[in-house]
Amino acid sequence: MASQQKPVLIAGGGIASLLLAQSLYRNKIPFQLFERDASPVFRGQGYRLRLSAEGLDAIEGALGPEKWKVFWDTCGKTAGSGFQALDAFTGKQIDWSDNAEKPKEVTPPKPGSIKPEALTSRDGKIVGISRGDMRKIFLSDCEPFIKWSHQVTGYESTADGVRVIFADGSKSDEGSLLVGGEGIYSKVAKQLSQGKIKIFDTGARGIHGQAPTTAFKGLGEGVWRMSDRSREDGNVFVITNVRSGDMDDPNVIFGWTMGAQPGIIEPPGGDYALIGAPAADIAKSITANWHESIRPLFEQMIDQDAAFWKITCSSPSGVPEWPNDPRVTVIGDSVHGMTPAGGNGANTAVRDSALLGRLIAEAGGYQPGLTEEYEKKMRVYASEMVKGSYEIAITQFGVQIDEATSKTI
Incomplete structure (x- = not known):
């Protein structure tokens, strides 16, 4: 990796964060990832995810040919249409x-x-993988750049970068860019959006x-x-x-x-x-x-x-807008948490990782305007997916979200 560059800082070690790390590693962009868990096996990761055509395309693009083959061979392929x-x-x-x-x-x-309900995504098969297997593949080669037992509680901007703040009050080395991917309780998302990103x-x-x-x-x-x-x-x-x-x-x-x-x-x-x-x-x-x-x-x-x-579920009306910070952005559940209805959450998260990773790689690292371009494109497909997930959940789960009065977490 090009050590003269300040690293991209990544908060959280879920699948969106790890796939972004894979994309950066592949393109020789330095990064540092911080995860609150003590190790990769601290929590169970057993349940299975169904991958859409868009999700598979995103993962393939981010991993590259060699790791994609490992990933594809690990996936289960089920006959049937849905x-x-x-x-x-x-x-x-x-x-x-x-x-x-x-x-x-x-x-x-x-x-x-x-x-x-149509579920086939590639080669006429329904493709799925356990979250644990996915995370294991996404971790490969990246562990030297991961700091475990580091819970991110916020960040501070510097004259020429950004630093992460941890639960014990300590701070990271300066990075060129911060990507919040800590899930629905993301402190980075709350700070960045000034509370506009809400999870109900x-x-x-x-x-x-x-x-x-x-x-x-x-x-x-x-x-x-x-x-x-x-x-x-x-x-x-x-x-x-x-x-x-x-x-x-x-x-x-x-x-x-x-x-x-x-x-x-x-x-x-x-x-x-x-x-x-x-x-x-x-x-x-x-x-x-x-x-x-x-x-x-x-x-x-x-x-x-x-x-x-x-x-x-995040706001059914779509991903909100907030004043862009050129050096901070968010991916995955941190910005668009979804109900499980429709199986859209993980597939949308990996699309974020692939999009942001590609933009960083094309720029050769941080560049002004990069987070703004990512957020503009992400809001389009992510808002559509959140809305679709919520509409299915209304019937499946009997839920109703009033964004003015419903309880947030």
């Missing part, structure tokens, strides 16, 4: 539009009567879980959405991706994601950091009467891997 909906109690496929209050069973389904608590909650692949054999290959809309207190659904090549190997783990409308899933004491048995017990209780082809996902789940999650 989500297939199942009634959680009967186990039968249903034709269930997002706006329908009750399912209409299709027995047998007529050709073309069930139109799954939708009230909806979920649980992530995992089980040996043999527990999924009753479903078969595909991307499945199991729906229970019979509850008086609201809807519950589970989404999972079943790859045929791994289904008979008990040493391979598949994940699932449960989502529910507000009030159905509540961790003991409201502690969303709880993992393991508290989350597993709630998931098993909710699904105790579901169909025998579906119950093994929960009956055989690895209890210690279960975790709660809070469903949040």
